Amino acid sequence: MNPMSWLMIPTSIMLSTILVTTSTHWIMTWTCLEINTLSMVPMIAKPHHPRATEAATKYMLTQTLASMTILFAATMNALETSQWEMTSTTNHLATTLITLALMMKVAAAPFHFWLPEVTQGVTTMTGLSILTWQKLAPMSILLTLSDKINQIILLLMAMMSITIGGLGGLNQTQTRKLMAFSSIAHTGWILSTMTIAPNISMLTLTVYILSTTPIFLMLHSTSSSTVKDIGTMWTLSPQLASILTLTILSLSGLPPLTGFMPKWLILNKMIMFNMVTEATIMALTSVLSLYMYLRLTYISSMTLPPNTNTMTTKWRTNHKTQPTPTSTLAITSTLMLPMTPTL
Structure with a gap:
């Protein structure tokens, strides 16, 4: 991909997301969502691999179906209220x-x-953007409609998401x-308080992004695509393995790490x-x-490979330098719990 494409595509993704968060008109919101989807598809299909092509197709079809439904519902509401404003959505x-x-x-x-399936078919950094940045635009729309959404539907989906997310990850060996x-x-934890306490939902989304980003950066730096690859991280970089372990434990929501904060607030509010x-x-x-998270921490910090690796480089690419944000985000995702009383 040439430099102009690398400049245009991320810029389109960021600007479209920002415009969705600031827009109050359904047509403008729908247009920005479409721009966001069209900008993301080349990023997914970049590796020119059949699995990447399959992921791009699945992502495009799913997002297009969702966008069509949003436009259809907004038109239905406009026919009844003669308003395209998001705050005027009164049709149940x-x-x-x-x-x-x-x-x-x-x-x-x-x-x-x-x-x-889409996350497995893309690169690590593209998967990071799908799991973090791409949630911002839909969540901002949910935040705008938080006082009009049916609470029972959100609670049912929240409980289903937490259950299926836990069950689906039990038998997985692929990190992505x-x-x-x-x-x-x-996502289930974020949705659970969207109608009764949107500020807690946004805090949960922020803590999730702060915890997930350093994990993906470390997986990218060590080219760890499977759980087995994480097991060899300790012999190559004990410091990196320790940081990864703490960040994963924070993502699981164990005290006294930062990830415990949103779950504590959500359960208290409910x-x-x-x-x-x-x-x-x-x-x-x-x-x-x-x-699922404890299995990862056990493999990353409490086990060693059968044979000590004496090679300077592994068979897979090993990036020696760590990106600067990794350590900062890891510290933030593990040591912010004392800030809870001030929130």
Whole structure:
């Protein structure tokens, strides 16, 4: 890909996302979502591999279907209210359709099937952008409609996402697919308080991005594409393996790491609103995801390969230098829990 393409495509992705977060008109929002999708497809198909082509096709079809549903629902609402403003969405059927379409865009259960396959078929850094940056635009629309969305639908999808995200990651050996199921589970936590406390949902999304980004950067730096590759990281860089272990534990939500903060606030808020049953189900099903993360930490920090690797370089590419944001984001994703009382 030539330098002009590398300049135009990321710029289009960033600008379209920013415009979605600042737009209040449905046509403008839909147009920016389409620009975002069209800009992401070349990034996914860049490796010129059959699996990358398959991932690009699945991503394009899924996002196009969701965008068509949003445009159809917005038109239905405009026919009834004569308004294209997002805040004037009063048609219940239109609101439900838009909610389902946005669930498809953020890969919440039961519309999650495309995300693991797409993430597995792309490069590590492209997978990072799909699991983090690409959630910002749909989440901003959900935040705008948070007072109009059916709470029962969101709670059902949240509980399904947490359960399926944990179950799907139990038997995975591919790190990218495992992180995709982790994203599905965290999407459920984000959606659970979208109607009763949108600020907590945005905090949960922020903490998830801060925790996922350094993990992907470390996986990219060591070219670790499978769980078995993580097991050899300790002999090559004990410091990197230690940071990876702490960051994964933070992503799992164990105290006293940063990842415990959003789950603590979410469960506390749900209990305050008498959602004790839903909070209990979410807390119990999150144990599935916890097992998935503990398996990763056990392999990365508590096991050694059968034979000590004396080679200076592994058979796969090893990037010696670590990107500067990795250590900063890792520290942020593990040591921010004391800030909870101020939020």
